[in-house]
Amino acid sequence: MKQPAALNLNEVTIRLRGTGAALVENLELSISPGTVTTLMGPSGSGKSTLLAFCAGFLDRSAFAASGAVCIGEDRIDGLPAERRRLGLLFQDALLFPHLSVGSNLLFGLPRSAARSRFERRQIIEDALAQAGLAGYADRDPDTLSGGQRARVALLRTLLAEPRALLLDEPFSKLDAALRAEIRTFLFEHVRARSLPTLLVTHDAADAEAAGGALVTS
Amino acid sequence: MWLRLAPALTLALLLGPIGLGFAWTVLPAFGHMPSIGAVGPTLDPWRTLFVTSGFIDTLRVTVTAGLTATCLSLVLAAGFCAIAAGSRTFSRLSRLVAPLLATPHSAIALGFAFLVLPSGWIVRAISPELTGWTRPPVGLVTIGDTAGLSLVGGLLLKEVPYLVLMIIGASAQVPVAATLAVSRALGHRGLSAWVKAVLPQIYPQIRLPLYAVLAFSLSVVDVAIILGPSQPPPLGVLATRWFSDYDLSRYPPAAAAAVLQLIVVIAAIGLWRVAEIPIAALGRSWAEGGSRGFASALLIRLAGIAALLAGGLGLAAILGMVVWSLALVWRFPDAWPSALGLATWQAQAGIVAPALANTIIIGAAATVLAILLVLACLENEVRRGRRPGGAALWLLFLPLLAPQIAFLFGVQVTLVRVGLDGTLFAVIWSHLVFVLPYVFLSLADPFRALDPRLPATAAALGADPIRVFVTIKLPLLLRPLLIAAAVGFAVSVGQYLATLFPGAGRISTLTTDAVTLASGADRRIIGVYAALQAALPLLAYVAALGAPAFLYRHRRALRP
Numbered sequence: 015m016k017q018p019a020a021l022n023l024n025e026v027t028i029r030l031r032g033t034g035a036a037l038v039e040n041l042e043l044s045i046s047p048g049t050v051t052t053l054m055g056p057s058g059s060g061k062s063t064l065l066a067f068c069a070g071f072l073d074r075s076a077f078a079a080s081g082a083v084c085i086g087e088d089r090i091d092g093l094p095a096e097r098r099r100l101g102l103l104f105q106d107a108l109l110f111p112h113l114s115v116g117s118n119l120l121f122g123l124p125r126s127a128a129r130s131r132f133e134r135r136q137i138i139e140d141a142l143a144q145a146g147l148a149g150y151a152d153r154d155p156d157t158l159s160g161g162q163r164a165r166v167a168l169l170r171t172l173l174a175e176p177r178a179l180l181l182d183e184p185f186s187k188l189d190a191a192l193r194a195e196i197r198t199f200l201f202e203h204v205r206a207r208s209l210p211t212l213l214v215t216h217d218a219a220d221a222e223a224a225g226g227a228l229v230t231s
Numbered sequence: 232m233w234l235r236l237a238p239a240l241t242l243a244l245l246l247g248p249i250g251l252g253f254a255w256t257v258l259p260a261f262g263h264m265p266s267i268g269a270v271g272p273t274l275d276p277w278r279t280l281f282v283t284s285g286f287i288d289t290l291r292v293t294v295t296a297g298l299t300a301t302c303l304s305l306v307l308a309a310g311f312c313a314i315a316a317g318s319r320t321f322s323r324l325s326r327l328v329a330p331l332l333a334t335p336h337s338a339i340a341l342g343f344a345f346l347v348l349p350s351g352w353i354v355r356a357i358s359p360e361l362t363g364w365t366r367p368p369v370g371l372v373t374i375g376d377t378a379g380l381s382l383v384g385g386l387l388l389k390e391v392p393y394l395v396l397m398i399i400g401a402s403a404q405v406p407v408a409a410t411l412a413v414s415r416a417l418g419h420r421g422l423s424a425w426v427k428a429v430l431p432q433i434y435p436q437i438r439l440p441l442y443a444v445l446a447f448s449l450s451v452v453d454v455a456i457i458l459g460p461s462q463p464p465p466l467g468v469l470a471t472r473w474f475s476d477y478d479l480s481r482y483p484p485a486a487a488a489a490v491l492q493l494i495v496v497i498a499a500i501g502l503w504r505v506a507e508i509p510i511a512a513l514g515r516s517w518a519e520g521g522s523r524g525f526a527s528a529l530l531i532r533l534a535g536i537a538a539l540l541a542g543g544l545g546l547a548a549i550l551g552m553v554v555w556s557l558a559l560v561w562r563f564p565d566a567w568p569s570a571l572g573l574a575t576w577q578a579q580a581g582i583v584a585p586a587l588a589n590t591i592i593i594g595a596a597a598t599v600l601a602i603l604l605v606l607a608c609l610e611n612e613v614r615r616g617r618r619p620g621g622a623a624l625w626l627l628f629l630p631l632l633a634p635q636i637a638f639l640f641g642v643q644v645t646l647v648r649v650g651l652d653g654t655l656f657a658v659i660w661s662h663l664v665f666v667l668p669y670v671f672l673s674l675a676d677p678f679r680a681l682d683p684r685l686p687a688t689a690a691a692l693g694a695d696p697i698r699v700f701v702t703i704k705l706p707l708l709l710r711p712l713l714i715a716a717a718v719g720f721a722v723s724v725g726q727y728l729a730t731l732f733p734g735a736g737r738i739s740t741l742t743t744d745a746v747t748l749a750s751g752a753d754r755r756i757i758g759v760y761a762a763l764q765a766a767l768p769l770l771a772y773v774a775a776l777g778a779p780a781f782l783y784r785h786r787r788a789l790r791p
Contacts, residue, residue: 122692
């Protein structure tokens with residue numbers, strides 16, 4: 015495994031194509047491995063647009079963007095989304111509804127991690143067991159509880175071996191008790207794997223729990 | 232990248248035949264057709280057309296039957312939907328439109344004929360008890376009447392369910408329940424409130440399908456051969472008859488009739504568009520007049536019941552064909568055959584097999600091509616983040632708005648020039664022209680409605696666009712994909728002219744055979760053809776609904 019590297023945004027500007035209004039202007043961010051930087055702001059302030067830009071899904075017909083996204087020394091904003099290796103989590107778990115829980119995890123597991131069916135299966139079984147979901151591999155994702163789904167979604171993202179995490183209000187649809195549990199679960203993994211993480215939220219408690227830098231837009 | 236070419240390729244495949252075909256219809260209409268030694272321009276074809284005996288009647292029945300069928304279909308369908316908005320029973324009944332929509336026009340028309348003929352099922356059901364008839368009444372004209380009433384009746388059986396489906400589809404975009412609740416709180420009756428407040432919101436969305444119904448009603452050939460007056464016939468039938476004549480000098484006047492058919496359709500759509508303005512104004516003044524809609528509610532109820540009757544007749548028409556195909560002995564005036572069996576099916580099995588095979592091959596090929604093209608267009612649209620504009624949509628609808636007769640003969644002329652007439656390839660391509668718009672219509676919305684975060688998540692997990700398309704999008708869209716395929720297949724099974732002309736009469740399908748048999752063959756044999764015509768699309772629908780339900784039986788989120 016490579017040395018953990020920081021996620022850096024240099025002079026990122028995103029404008030609406032229609033009006034030319036800037037959603038993000040000359041944003042400079044440096045997120046060290048294992049830390050969470052929180053971006054707070056009201057909805058419609060362009061937080062999700064920034065994540066879409068970093069991850070490679072910006073709707074180029076609606077937005078014009080400039081600036082650099084780097085992981086360590088690697089500049090990634092020119093790469094197609096599937097080669098950026100950024101873990102992406104939304105409010106919804108977005109488990110693929112036609113695949114079992116296990117297949118969802120296998121979907122993101124790179125072939126470099128394991129080639130044989132048996133080994134791959136072993137990896138996801140272990141991951142599920144560590145997350146308190148032993149024996150869930152063959153389940154229909156739609157039969158899981160909200161908290162279980164959130165955990166599977168995070169596992170799926172981590173198994174894909176991302177170099178950084180982008181979180182788009184990942185806790186906003188969970189109830190208060192569950193929110194604390196999933197937050198802890200998530201941030202433990204972030205630290206354990208030394209992932210630089212950018213969290214977008216409008217909940218101050220999320221920012222507090224993340225414990226890192228806070229940027230308001 | 233090749234995907235970028237998909238929209239252009241699709242439009243070229245659709246518009247190429249229409250453009251070439253239209254050109255080679257207009258040129259002969261002005262006497263220019265070198266292949267038969269005619270070199271124009273001349274107005275002789277038009278003179279021949281205008282002095283044809285009964286030409287005025289031809290024009291009259293074409294226009295009156297087309298307009299009447301469209302107006303009545305709209306009124307009946309709207310009446311039905313107005314009632315269905317507030318009635319569970321009616322909204323459940325609206326599910327019965329599926330078999331009516333799936334069954335080809337010609338099969339329904341044949342079934343309708345066998346219901347209403349003097350020796351048909353309806354007369355049999357009430358004879359001799361009510362009528363005193365022990366043999367079919369002589370001199371009673373129930374189909375092929377010169378006013379075109381039976382033609383209108385036959386068209387209603389297909390067009391009312393089609394418009395009901397369109398209105399229900401458009402209703403999803405309109406806050407129907409809230410609109411009705413507000414209107415009722417203001418003291419309006421639910422039914423007239425639907426017409427006053429909901430219909431005006433829905434109408435703009437059903438305009439295009441409605442114009443397609445209008446164009447179809449004015450120019451239909453297969454249904455008119457079966458149910459329309461034969462002497463003088465409607466314009467489309469006249470043109471088809473001349474085009475099919477051994478006397479080649481008939482071609483130029485036939486082409487003139489085909490061009491006139493196009494003019495009639497364009498004029499009627501224009502007229503309809505203009506008439507919408509005063510009718511909308513009348514509707515507004517009615518809505519502003521503050522009447523509580525007692526009389527109108529009564530009329531709407533009547534229209535809705537008439538729609539039910541049309542639906543019932545349509546289902547009875549399909550059932551009747553099946554009964555006829557199984558009847559061994561069915562004496563007049565018995566209400567039911569005295570002997571049932573499979574003898575007709577066994578006797579016809581070998582004869583019907585080639586047409587059945589052609590129908591399946593052509594339908595499957597045209598559908599698969601249409602699905603591939605539509606998927607390529609939609610995927611390109613998503614990747615480039617740009618939707619086709621209004622003009623592109625109108626071009627896509629062109630095959631549904633332009634009368635078939637106005638370009639299919641020209642298509643045949645072109646095919647003869649390149650030596651492709653009478654080939655499966657040619658027939659599949661011409662079916663594709665009519666299958667593709669329906670496949671696009673039925674697939675575009677589900678494809679665009681797919682949560683973009685799912686493919687985004689898949690890409691973030693390292694899947695390239697092809698893998699995302701194959702392993703995420705296609706499986707998630709399996710149900711709408713198969714339904715679109717079933718719709719496309721049903722459209723192909725029903726094609727008459729689009730088989731007749733490019734096939735040069737050498738390629739027969741269930742539909743072309745059934746229409747040919749309509750004039751005078753044994754009813755039991757026609758029953759076999761019509762039953763098969765109805766069964767093929769229905770089976771496709773059953774498979775389209777059943778396969779995903781089975782494959783995803785353990786996937787709760789994907790169950791309908």
